[in-house]
Amino acid sequence: MRTIEFDNGNLIFLDQTKLPLEENYIATNDYERIALAIERLEIRGAPAIGVAAAYAIAVGLLSDQTESNFEKINRRLAMTRPTAVNLFWALDEMKKVYYANKNSKILLPLLFEKANEILQDDIKKCEAIAVNGNKIFYKKSNVLTHCNTGSLATAGNGTALNVIKKGFENGFVQHVFVDETRPLMQGSRLTAFELDKHGIPFTIITDSTAAFLMKQDKIDLVIVGADRIALNGDTANKIGTYNLAVLSNYHKLPFYVAAPTSSIDKNCSNGDEIKIELRDKAEITHIKNVQITKDNYNVYSPAFDVTPNNLITAIITEKDFHLPPYYFKNV
Known part of the structure; x- marks a missing residue:
């Protein structure tokens, strides 16, 4: 399942705000x-945001390649998330x-090529993350995950959810x-949507149910994605991730992060x-435009x-299975 691609001069993406009840693709230049x-959040997930921003730069310069226009577009995209x-890596x-070729006649082709x-780099990284993530499984496991880290969050097959998919294919995810x-x-709408597409058994829970499941020994491990990882391994991810890390530590369960x-x-x-x-506060006071x-x-x-970082068992990237102490200066 590809949820973001570039074809015939347009960025084509699946509007994730409509899922899982409606699959609506949007094409724009x-x-x-x-x-x-x-x-x-029609486009969401850190890797997918980066891909979308890269194409936004290229299409934004189709009619005006001046430096002032480039900087205007760059500033606008930098404000989004x-x-x-x-996002900032891709920009x-x-x-x-742009600055190496701004006076070149082939500036636009070079930008689209980048x-x-x-x-393509994200697609490859997703697969390598899944391979490296195989190390988290040593038996048939019940896995807990948070937010969405699959195809909907990337240009490829996902990060943490791709580890789960590969684990299921290899007989390790129950x-x-x-x-x-x-x-x-994002879990009940997007991750459930993807797991259903792949035929992987799943159960949706409220965010506050995780501790009770862990207490009942119904969880073997937790794996999540990341939106930003500091050099020391401290990891920013969807709100509620820190809760899970604390709970995993208390219940002596491994807690993994998977990201490019x-x-x-x-x-x-x-x-x-x-x-x-x-x-915006409306995301709390309303659900699907219904005031609650x-x-x-x-x-x-x-x-x-x-x-x-001290709550993270390992950080899985396309390059390695990183164990603490984390130091990513040379990665």
Whole structure:
């Protein structure tokens, strides 16, 4: 299942806000529409955001390749999601190409070539992560995961969810427990959608059910993705991830993170330096535009939290199965 691709001059993406009840694909060559798609979470998942941003740069320069236009587009895209480091990594990759070739007659082909390279690179990284992630399984396991880290979050087959898929194919995954992932239900809407497509047995649970399952010995391991990893291994991921890491530590369960090396921020020494995106209060006060509580109530809605490195059993990238102590300066 491919949920983001470039074809016939358009970025084509599956609108994830409509899932699982409606599969609606959108095609556009408008960088502003792509920026809005990222902000609205029509395109989501750190690797997929990076791919989309790369193509947004290229299509945005189709009619105007001036430096002022490039910088305007770059600034607009950088505003969309502040925590996902893949966004800034992809923008930086496109910036290198632009400034090395801004006076060249083949600037546009080179930019599209780089965007294609970023997409293909993500596909390859997803597969390598799944191979390296095989090490987490030593018996037929019940796995708990949070948010969505599959094809919907990447250009390939996913990160943490791809590890689960490969584990199932190899006979190591018995059942997957899927946190609903409030407030936007990426687990119950998106991860469930993908697991169903692949025929993998799963059960949706509320985010607050995880501890009770662990207490009953119904969970063997937890694996999640990452939106930004600091050099020391501190990891930002969807809000609720830190809860799971603490619970896993208490119940003596392994807690794994799977992400591409493009999610490692080499300018960030530890989790305290990670900027956490705050979302609109309407995502809490409303569900699918249906109001469930009063608008005048105060709401605190961080999109992510940070899990300290000492709670992470291993970090799985396309390059290696990293064990603590983590030091990613040279990765």
